Amino acid sequence: MKKKNLVLAFVLIIATVLSACSNYQFKPTTNFEIGDFTVTDQRNEEVTLESLKGEPWLAMFIFTNCTSICPPMTQNMKLIQDKLEEEGLEQYKIVAFSVDPTYDTPERLTEYLNRFNPSNESKWYMLTGYNQKFIEQFARNSFKTPVQAIEGDDQVIHADTFFLVDEKGVAVKNYSGNGGIGDEVPFDTIVSDMEALIKERLKN
Numbered sequence: 001m002k003k004k005n006l007v008l009a010f011v012l013i014i015a016t017v018l019s020a021c022s023n024y025q026f027k028p029t030t031n032f033e034i035g036d037f038t039v040t041d042q043r044n045e046e047v048t049l050e051s052l053k054g055e056p057w058l059a060m061f062i063f064t065n066c067t068s069i070c071p072p073m074t075q076n077m078k079l080i081q082d083k084l085e086e087e088g089l090e091q092y093k094i095v096a097f098s099v100d101p102t103y104d105t106p107e108r109l110t111e112y113l114n115r116f117n118p119s120n121e122s123k124w125y126m127l128t129g130y131n132q133k134f135i136e137q138f139a140r141n142s143f144k145t146p147v148q149a150i151e152g153d154d155q156v157i158h159a160d161t162f163f164l165v166d167e168k169g170v171a172v173k174n175y176s177g178n179g180g181i182g183d184e185v186p187f188d189t190i191v192s193d194m195e196a197l198i199k200e201r202l203k204n
Helices: 003-023 070-086 107-115 132-143 187-203
Strands: 038-040 046-048 057-062 091-097 122-128 147-149 156-158 161-165 170-176
Touching: 003 107, 003 147, 038 170, 057 070, 070 187, 091 132, 107 122, 132 147, 161 187, 170 187
Parallel strands: 057 091, 091 122
Antiparallel strands: 038 046, 057 161, 147 156, 161 170
């Protein structure tokens, strides 16, 4: 009898966990409306805020000559995409704004992205084609995040944050993108949040 009760209890626990997973509720924590832009991606194609709308996207700020956080951030974003693809999620984009647009040509951005061997390159938009003043103001005004060139240095100050933008062009949540000490990258949460936004879009 005890064994039967234990099995029943185990089944109920599993059922509760699965139910909780299937009923995951996305909760936005920010409400930053992204400003309009017209830029160029690594394919030398024009990208606008309007062209990105219609699907949720993950955004980050990086540059190809970065000697610190950009490579691990990009690798982490690649791992997130691997998980999205494993889940069969297709209606998403990944957007990387270069914070060193003078140096980061479309060709350099292509070469940089290829180092990470993304599972679906077509989902990536590596953006450039603007000046330094624009990206510093755009990052501050749209994403509430700092970007600052260092005078006399080839490095640029920026945060290691990933931003989740909904299909309407509103940044609704952000996450650690580098995973420093005591601040891990929440891979599973990001994937669950993206899945919730995709499902919500499909319902509407």
